[in-house]
Amino acid sequence: MDQKLSQLVDELTTSGETQLNPEKMKEFKKICKSSDEHINHAYHLLMTQLNKEHAEIRFSAFQIVDELFTRSHQFRALIISNFQEFLELTVETDHEQPLPPPKEVAHKLKKAAIKSVQDWHEKYGEAYKMLSLGYHFLKQNKKVDFQDVNARTLAERRREEEKRKRLENINKEKVKRAQEEMAEMSKEIQDTLTEMENCFRLLMPDPFDFTVNDAELEPVIEKTANEEEPASISMQLADCQPSSLRHIDDEQPCCSKDLPSILPCLKADKNGDLNEELERSDRGAANGDGCSEVELAATTGDDDYETFVRSHGLGSHKYTLDLEISTDIKVRENEDNSAIISSIVDAHKLIGNKFLPSVQLWIQSFTRAGISDDRLRCAIDLKNKLETALEKHKDMNIDYKERKRKVMKVSDDDDDDDEDEFVEVPEKEGYEPHIPDHLRKEYGLDPLSPPKQIGKKPAGGSSFLSSQSQPKRNEEELDPTCAAATLKLLRDKLPQFPLLDSSVSASTEPTASGEPDSKATKQEEERAKAPIIPFGLDLYYWGQDQPTAGKILKFSSQHRFWAPNELEEEVENKEVSEMLKTRYITFAGKFEPVKHKCRAPMPDGSLCERQDRIKCPFHGKIIPRDESGNPVNPEDKAREEKQRFEKQAQQPEWQDPEFMREVEAAVGVDLGSSRYSGKGKKKGKKKKYPNLTDLKQQANTSRSRLEKKVFNKEAMKRVVKAMNRMDRKKHEKFANQFNYALN
């Protein structure tokens, strides 16, 4: 019975599962029920299992304890008599005795144990003093929170608390900073916003803000009203006036396109501040005026409705006019509004780059800190305002003039008015007057006119063409320190020098001298084919004869004072002279991937997949084989046969490890089968508890393996030795000098 009990406990606890096997448990309980003696025995068995350094064993043992605890007074008394140790082993009350790995199971064990202790305390706390003491100990000293599902220890909770507090502090700090920043910046933001708003108004009056609108357009109306017939025209104008704010494009209600569109009186009236759009629509209105003027002139005689309607080609007198108020406005920059637009651009930049990000940052820090009072509201307000401003800016569709960097214009551009603002400055050294087309944008310059036109220009055009054909060269030319750049400079200065660059002649001549086109293209092709090689001495002396090359002066006497009569002796060294004319080009050949496989038959029936070039490290020289892996050449076959035979001779056939193992199993005597194959031995050795998580396996991480290697005593010794040697070497460097010899 006792045997059975211990066996059961062993099986139950080493199952490695989270649930106990119910059948075995039943059996176990039945045995325990039979007598107190067995309970005693079971208690000791379980305590030993609880002491094992494996969380899974402990967990299972704890589950059994839990089962028995509720059923047997005797068992309760036993457990409680040693409750301190029990708590140490399950709840980890002693921090010097942490629960064993694996971690997850240990955590589960702890959770379960805490829960059980609470349950037990509720049920039996009255009767067992030690139990209630233990419970209070956990609760008050270990500060176990029995409600806390995570079964965190006090330290963990405290750590979390601390972390939270630190974060809170950081947030608070951020909020404070944001608040200060906001106080500082909100004024500035407001100013910018107002500025932008005013600029918008100036540029583009609000269609619904009639006061502004009227003020702007009043003179126009009055002028026309004064000049033309009062009633109907002013009516029409009133009709047209709102439309003047709309984008009407070409669909003018009046068919006055063909009429001369410029009315001097209106033109003069045009408000300088009005943008192009306004201008155009104004023009439209003006056209309308013109039209009506003409029409009216024709129809003044009969002020009859019918005739009016008819003469206008209208279907009815009461037709309705649908005006589509289009929102996509386009504002173009011109001299008149450039100041406003530039201030808008500045404000826009300020908002987009500075204000909006910082406002967003404030909002973020406020929300992080959980602040939802006026500060946050204020920040959100600001953000909204900024965003609407940006939106408005986008809606304006301002067509900026290219912003130019005036400095770049000095030599290049043709504007005379610009020029007289600047003092003539001598050209800088290394300054590149020619900026390649694809880079012009970076410099903030207008792109040059297309190459065709430039081709006509003598100097710039030629270089441009060549640069197009040779982008690589071009890049080099950009670098003022590069030889190519200097070359280009030279070339540009002396455009008439034809031999310097054939491409110059090739591109400039065709128009001038009319040479055949084919030659140029041929040269071009060759040029493309030619390899690009680094500059060297050989190129430097290309085609030149160096008479002094390879000549070395040689003194026949080594004496310091006595010299022979003939002062020097020239020796010609072939190698040196050759050096100036040769270039070594290493030719390694091309890498060819291996296409064949080893294909030697493997023990498992497959073929070796290794792709070595010549020799497989496992199967020797790679030889041609057929599909089943047998060598094709007869001599290879013979050799392999021979090898196999030799191998077999080493191990007699009757000692086949498989067979031996069987025999051993039958006889029960070790015949030494394990000696023959290491693999068999490994397989044969069974783990004691296959179901448990292997702790060694877990510990076998790449880190631990590396540690084993790196911190190996031998390795350490070796490293130390090598480093010592290196140290000594350092001293040896000057060891033969008197000065350092003693160091």
Add this chain to the structure above:
Amino acid sequence: MLGFISARQAGLDDPLRLRRAESTRRVLSLELNKDRDVERIHGSGVNTLDIEPVEGRYMLSGGSDGVVILYDLENFSKKPCYTCKAVCSVGRSHPDVHRFSVETVQWYPHDTGMFTSSSFDKTLKIWDTNTLQPADVFNFEGTVYSHHMSPIATKHCLIAVGTKSPKVHLCDLKSGSCSHILQGHRQEVLAVCWSPRYEHVLATASADSRVKLWDVRRASGCLFTLDQHNGEKSKASSEAANTAHNGRVNGLCFTSDGLHLLTVGTDDRMRLWNSSTGENTLVNYGKVCNTSRKGIKFAISHGCNPEFAFVPYDSNIAVYTIYSGELITMLRGHYSTVDCCVFQSDFQELYSGSKDCNILAWVPALQEPVPEEDNEKHHPPKYFGHSFLGASQPHRSFSTGTVIGSSSGGDKIGSICLDASMNPISLVPELIPGVYKLN
């Protein structure tokens, strides 16, 4: 048991014999009883306990957070289940509370109107129990590890104080000043104890692993230094000369008759010494686990036949017979290191304080069936209600363990009730078992 009683009745036996036998039996059956609890007030470890020797009714406890609490141990509820109530306390909110851990508390031996407490905040405070105000405060240069007041002294009123400095201070309560300094130790003094036999003899234990006995009247130095090798090996190695232990000596206790001295040290040993000759009696107690850096307080029983020592042993309390060194039992119940224990010799109860904030009461196990009527019979009479102020005439006889009848000036009925188990004369034999019920 019945044999003892009949022999006692017939006058064949000394009355002491019955008493001794019964006390011993009760001590041997000490256990954690679910009926007896001590109120859980301390928020941190309990460093020290003391039961007043006058009536054995009030207990002081000192916590490592500086709190001192006074418990009433007497059960007036007529029920077996009793939780010892805290009568009053010097809590953290008290203006005169000790700032750091209280290391020792002691009642004034002759009266419950006064007690003393010493702490790591370098003070020794004399408290008036009734007002809970400090009557006097002694300041020292180092932290105070231990202090003791002679339980029998009539000619002097000295408190011996062991502090971080190697000097032992003697504070005179009469003058309110530090009157003597005993020099001789080389390191901090962890424990001091007056002899219960000679009022001028003081034993001190220090971290320099020496234990010295002093006669405070002698100015020249100590009486002798205890030597664990009894002088045999000390010549060979001067370093180990005159050492009582091989580590710090942090516990010290005289037997109740004052003839022997028990010391414990961090070398995990306990030694019994002849207090008159300073000889090591070489009793082997085995390993007495002791890792405390400061003093530990252990107790010795009183009035039993083999006397017992109750010594903190990690989170347990080991019970040894003093003279044979036999480990009787381990009392398990604390969940953390036990720092102190104190024995109530009238009812043979043991109280222990530990780092787990608990004070546990160890009570003799009940004998099996108990007649019902005994319970009422023995509950204390009403007029025995005790007041601190009323203790002007102490029942000195209880602490010395003499027979009740010889007590001078004691209230007769009160004496019988207090000493119920030891005074069989007034009891009818068949009612004897009821005595145990009193617990």
